[in-house]
């Protein structure tokens with residue numbers, strides 16, 4: 001099907017995009033087009049105007065400092081997957097980006113478009129939830145930071161307003177912790193049926209003077225666990241039950257199995273399903289993917 005007619009504008013800067021958004025209420029921003037163009041063609045969206053932000057140079061690129069990464073909203077999945085800085089500070093993000101769709105999708109699709117589209121089956125929201133990212137948004141009242149936990153509000157819904165443009169994603173460095181992203185991919189689209197992201201530290205407990213008096217040995221334990229799941233819930237979900245079952249426990253198969261089982265309690269009742277995999281089926285197999293992600297993150301934490 002053809003898209004309904006719309007006016008096309010190309011913005012040369014973030015400021016110009018803001019002016020165009022203000023001048024054309026209901027307009028849609030166009031980044032890589034891999035989610036918006038299908039919506040236009042299916043006429044699930046029929047905006048009067050489309051504002052192309054795809055050539056705004058200030059929205060592109062990855063930089064790193066002591067605090068972590070700054071990723072411009074127009075950075076493509078392929079650029080994230082190939083970035084040494086991302087691999088160093090947030091390996092799970094590069095791992096997730098490398099598993100998105102196919103080369104055509106990864107070469108055109110952008111992190112900003114992926115987040116703004118807020119498809120529950122997308123990969124990057126889940127990883128950014130586990131890594132505690134902050135999103136930078138330019139709006140009519142200037143720039144603001146939004147915690148990733150406050151950004152997604154439901155299925156394909158975000159806290160972005162009509163005149164807002166996502167400009168960058170800040171990802172705190174996970175160096176020192178092991179991170180991993182493991183997904184059950186849909187065989188046709190590669191979208192996540194279930195996606196699990198983990199950041200995990202391995203440290204020691206005990207060894208202080210009280211432990212010495214008591215004759216207690218130092219123990220190797222899991223620390224700073226952050227686990228998020230997506231694909232089967234309306235928006236990325238931090239798994240507090242899984243995290244609680246990890247911290248201060250020995251990094252063993254038994255610990256990971258028990259922690260992974262706790263995900264069924266974290267998931268709640270609002271589960272997504274389709275003809276390919278029902279919500280109940282996804283819930284039943286979710287612990288398998290959580291356990292795999294925990295084991296992969298722990299192995300990398302050992303190398304960190």
Ligand SMILES: Cc1cc2nc3c(=O)[nH]c(=O)nc-3n(C[C@H](O)[C@H](O)[C@H](O)COP(=O)(O)OP(=O)(O)OC[C@H]3O[C@@H](n4cnc5c(N)ncnc54)[C@H](O)[C@@H]3O)c2cc1C
Nearest residue numbers: 029031032033034035036101109110113122123166190191
């Ligand atoms: C065949 C296929 C397979 C795919 N497989 C996967 C997969 O396995 N995993 C996965 O995560 N994704 C997958 N995707 C989606 C892909 O990652 C898209 O690229 C992404 O969701 C949208 O990014 P985009 O740059 O193409 O955005 P666009 O399509 O240009 O825009 C999407 C939406 O975001 C808005 N938008 C874009 N940029 C901004 C911005 N900076 N600020 C505010 N709003 C903005 C647009 O207005 C629009 O509403 C797949 C897509 C296709 C077509």
